[in-house]
Amino acid sequence: EPEVTQTPSHQVTQMGQEVILRCVPISNHLYFYWYRQILGQKVEFLVSFYNNEISEKSEIFDDQFSVERPDGSNFTLKIRSTKLEDSAMYFCASRTRATWAGFEQFFGPGTRLTVL
Amino acid sequence: DAKTTQPTSMDCAEGRAANLPCNHSTISGNEYVYWYRQIHSQGPQYIIHGLKNNETNEMASLIITEDRKSSTLILPHATLRDTAVYYCIVHQGAQKLVFGQGTRLTINP
Numbered sequence: 001e002p003e004v005t006q007t008p009s010h011q012v013t014q015m016g017q018e019v020i021l022r023c024v025p026i027s028n029h030l031y032f033y034w035y036r037q038i039l040g041q042k043v044e045f046l047v048s049f050y051n052n053e054i055s056e057k058s059e060i061f062d063d064q065f066s067v068e069r070p071d072g073s074n075f076t077l078k079i080r081s082t083k084l085e086d087s088a089m090y091f092c093a094s095r096t097r098a099t100w101a102g103f104e105q106f107f108g109p110g111t112r113l114t115v116l
Numbered sequence: 117d118a119k120t121t122q123p124t125s126m127d128c129a130e131g132r133a134a135n136l137p138c139n140h141s142t143i144s145g146n147e148y149v150y151w152y153r154q155i156h157s158q159g160p161q162y163i164i165h166g167l168k169n170n171e172t173n174e175m176a177s178l179i180i181t182e183d184r185k186s187s188t189l190i191l192p193h194a195t196l197r198d199t200a201v202y203y204c205i206v207h208q209g210a211q212k213l214v215f216g217q218g219t220r221l222t223i224n225p
Contacts, residue, residue: 004159033212043160043203045212056212091159093213103148105213107159 002026004108006092012114013082021077021111023092032075033093033105034067036060043091049075082115089113119143120204125220134191136219138204141185147208149180151189153200154218160203163189194223 005024013019025032034046047057049067066078075094079086089112093105121139128134140149151163164171164178166187171178177190191198203218 042217043215048212104162110159
């Protein structure tokens with residue numbers, strides 16, 4: 001069964017460093033999302049991406065964040081200068097466009113980002 | 117903010133049916149009710165969704181009241197692996213998912 005994959009599973013970085021989190025969505029999906037979950041807190045929406053552009057972003061997704069679909073298969077989240085408060089699990093999700101298939105989003109296993 | 121209200125936690129005996137309620141009194145006509153679950157630190161997993169009719173799939177059943185202001189997710193024969201946080205979410209189309217705190221369901225042996 002197709003699934004969303006994410007790499008790395010755990011990333012440790014120093015404050016101020018740039019990190020890139022990678023996701024491979026399900027191959028026929030057209031909508032892509034990033035969410036994050038700080039330990040013990042709710043899952044929070046960061047950004048949605050469709051047709052090679054951001055369709056919606058949250059207040060969390062400031063100028064330090066960017067997303068890209070560089071090669072038609074990968075979907076990346078870049079944090080330019082990490083802060084301690086960026087430590088969280090980051091989940092990528094994707095969904096198909098076909099309305100008959102519903103709007104359910106399929107999530108990857110997450111990347112645990114630890115900023116020291 | 118999430119548009120749904122769920123109990124914080126529930127317990128259920130293994131092998132019994134787990135019934136998880138959700139209130140969504142402000143749901144609009146084109147919004148669906150979706151259920152996801154999150155097993156400890158894993159990515160959320162889609163379970164089932166519905167608009168106004170009851171739905172059943174291999175994982176669960178979804179019962180939506182006639183006025184659509186509430187729903188119940190039913191896991192017919194709960195197993196230990198069903199221990200998770202269950203999220204009831206109302207949304208439409210390609211919108212972002214807005215997660216609340218969900219219901220922490222514990223299946224006891």
